[in-house]
Amino acid sequence: MSILVDKQNKVIVQGMLGEKGTFHTKRMIEFGTNVVAGVIPEKGGSEYLNLPIFDTVCDAVEQTGADTSIIFASSPFAGDSMMEAADAGIRLCICITGRIPQQDMMRVKRYIKGFDESERMQLIGPGSAGIISPGKGLVGVMPSYFYREGDVGIIARAGTLGFEAAYQLHKADIGISTSVGIGSETITGTTFVELLERFNTDDETKAVIMLGEIGGLQEVEAARYFRDHMKKPVISYIAGVAAPKGKRMGHAGAIITAYGESAAEKIEALKECNMPIVSDPSIFAESIKEFL
Amino acid sequence: MDIHEYQAKELLSEFGVTVPQGGLAYSPAQAVYRAKGIESENVLVKAQIHSGARTAAGGIVPCSGEDEIRKAADELMGKCLVTRQTGPKGQIVHRLYVEQQMDSVREYYVGFVLDRQMERVVVMASADGGMNIEDRYNQKPESLIRAVIEPAVGMQTFQARWIVFKLGIDKSLLTQMVTTLLGCYRAFRDLDATLVEINPLAVTSDGQLVALDAKMSFDDNALFRRERIANLRDEAQEDPLSRKATERGLNYVRLDGDIGCLVNGAGLALATLDLIQVAGGKPANFLDIGVGAQPDVVNKAINTMLADESVKVILVNIFAGTNRCDWIAEGLVAAIKKFNVSVPVIVRLAGTNAKTGKTILQESGVAVVIAESMRDAAELAVEQVK
The missing domain is CATH 3.40.50.261 (Succinyl-CoA synthetase domains)
Structure with missing residues (x-):
């Protein structure tokens, strides 16, 4: 098994025409992901990268049976794209685009919650690096060549930190079941807790690396879930010990505004839940090895 | 992105918030001229920097008469103000705001922010205006009243009324307070703000509800659709x-x-x-x-x-x-x-x-x-x- 993405996903691409969309669509196809169509308003009926193009997500879903979407549309339009996917019955939506206005995300989340739970789309991102289940599927922008099949799950807010961890595992001959980039915007879809829950019941995952950072409180919620429900080892890293308060460190969500959001305060809260913490980001592989 | 007090006041007044009379000055002569357009004798010369806590740093000077205004403006202009929010390097004053001085009998705090956990805009209000709200919250968290706004319908009048009654505000001020709260919310929503704060929101002796200081910050990721706000950027503060x-x-x-x-x-x-x-x-x-x-x-x-x-x-x-x-x-x-x-x-x-x-x-x-x-x-x- 793996979580969220395997060989079954039928993937459409929203915002495929741009440089990023084109580049990563090709890479996903090369990887073996079942990309079935693209959605480009006004270009419906044409072809791009040998894929059929539809005007709307609804058309694409009806014609191809797509259940998964990946979004590269630029930030002013990405909120609209997410809602269109939810409306069309897409089950899993990965929004790579970041820097989306907060109020757009507030509305997107509110809109998605309006669906009955059984029909509700799972949103990963925005600002996500996507999902990769090595040997099965890539719906994301990971450089797949150093992701090998295995039994470690990775959840990362920051894309590059997830890559770094995967690369360290690769060098140490450790494989990955699924790696998910959840993004580090102020408001995001899926959280650490929801993904820990999935890894908890995934037969192929033996241990999880959780890569958090400053801003927000979701790492602390994840630590509580770990303490109360997690049956597998999890190691965590919180980036931003050296970050000052009130400064936005690259990501929209990486800003300390309230108590509990700094790295030191989070680490304190994680320790209280007995979650193992790695303080050196160059030793992820060694640290997870102990638990395999 | 942050803006100056005078800019926030101008924006908020368009949404129905009452602010004192005032005018912007880039020189002492201009400050004196601005004061002439204000009906009262007593004015405040206020340093415009992207920071609160300016009073303690000497950035807000009460004045009466031309000479005092010129002197205060002369001293403030070009001065480096170090407040508890600026850090040790401080901020240099390039703009002054000359404003009518109001007598306040009561002062409240009102703030609108996004709550990340709830993914909603939250209004916070307190009957202890004027002082640093973080300090107040740390001392007495129950004194801060919070109302959560449902994004699909926006802030409702009943929520504004609830805050007024909770704060124990005199009922003669109900309409003014509701107008102010709903106005702040609409400004937050329509301008893609990340913070709207009025501290203090004062009741004057003649029963007016007036924003004596105002602060607004905006979502950098939404500036592409808020050209007017983007133009308020003061690069000298960065x-x-x-x-x-x-x-x-x-x-x-x-x-x-x-x-x-x-x-x-x-x-x-x-x-x-x-x-x-x-x-x-x-x-x-x-x-x-x-x-x-x-x-x-x-x-x-x-x-x-x-x-x-x-x-x-x-x-x-x-x-x-x-x-x-x-x-x-x-x-x-x-x-x-x-x-x-x-x-x-x-x-x-x-x-x-x-x-x-x-x-x-x-x-x-x-x-x-x-x-x-x-x-x-x-x-x-x-x-x-x-």
Whole structure:
């Protein structure tokens, strides 16, 4: 098994025409992901990268049976794209685009919650690096060549930190079941807790690396879930010990505004839940090895 | 993005919030002229910097009459104000706001922010206006009233009324207070704000509800659709290096150490700062060149870092996923030659084409130290500054 993405996903691409969309669509196809169509308003009926193009997500879903979407549309339009996917019955939506206005995300989340739970789309991102289940599927922008099949799950807010961890595992001959980039915007879809829950019941995952950072409180919620429900080892890293308060460190969500959001305060809260913490980001592989 | 008090007041007044009479001045003469347009004799000369807590720093001066206004304006203009929010470097005053002085009998606090956990806008209100709200909250959290706004329908009148009754505000002020609260909410929503704060919101002796100070911040990611707000940016209030970096399309935050960092990806950049700290050093900056960096970006990044005189060593940490180490190496060599970089440069390259990248660096003849891991790189950099 793996979580969220395997060989079954039928993937459409929203915002495929741009440089990023084109580049990563090709890479996903090369990887073996079942990309079935693209959605480009006004270009419906044409072809791009040998894929059929539809005007709307609804058309694409009806014609191809797509259940998964990946979004590269630029930030002013990405909120609209997410809602269109939810409306069309897409089950899993990965929004790579970041820097989306907060109020757009507030509305997107509110809109998605309006669906009955059984029909509700799972949103990963925005600002996500996507999902990769090595040997099965890539719906994301990971450089797949150093992701090998295995039994470690990775959840990362920051894309590059997830890559770094995967690369360290690769060098140490450790494989990955699924790696998910959840993004580090102020408001995001899926959280650490929801993904820990999935890894908890995934037969192929033996241990999880959780890569958090400053801003927000979701790492602390994840630590509580770990303490109360997690049956597998999890190691965590919180980036931003050296970050000052009130400064936005690259990501929209990486800003300390309230108590509990700094790295030191989070680490304190994680320790209280007995979650193992790695303080050196160059030793992820060694640290997870102990638990395999 | 932050704006000045006078700009926030102008915006909020368009949404029905009452503010004192006032005018903007760039010189003492202009301040005197502005005061003439104000009906009362007593005015405040207020330094316009992107910071609160200005009273304690001497940035707000009560005046009566031309001479006092000229003197106060003369002293404030060009002065570097250090408040508890500016940090030790302070902010230089380039603009003054001359405002009618109001007599207040009661002062309230009203603030609108986004609550990340709830993913909703929250209104906070308190009957202890004027003072620092964080201090107040820490002392007496129950004194802060909170109402959550449902995004699909927006703030409702009953919520505004509820706040008024909860605060124990005199019922004769009900309509004014409801107008003010709903106005603030609409300003927050319609202008893509991330913060709207009125502190203090005062009741005057003649029964008026007036915003004596106002603060607004805006969502940088929404400025593309808020041209008017984007035009309110006061570049003089920003760190010149950070401003330059932003113009160059870099993600840069200046810090107070001496190890310059050039990293791809915000998460890795944060982790690099941490490693430097673990190794006993202090980073001079956060700099993320982005995930798909091209050689000219490296050039811009090196240029930005060199402008900071406190940088004693440069640490380059690249993990190439979707970009390529050979591009980065080429860019580095070119930049080091172009700018005659004299400080030591430590480079860690990993990921796509790392080998080629290292070869390029070694064969270039420029003096760089190649580190094998992130940690080695951080330790080597710290050694250089010790």
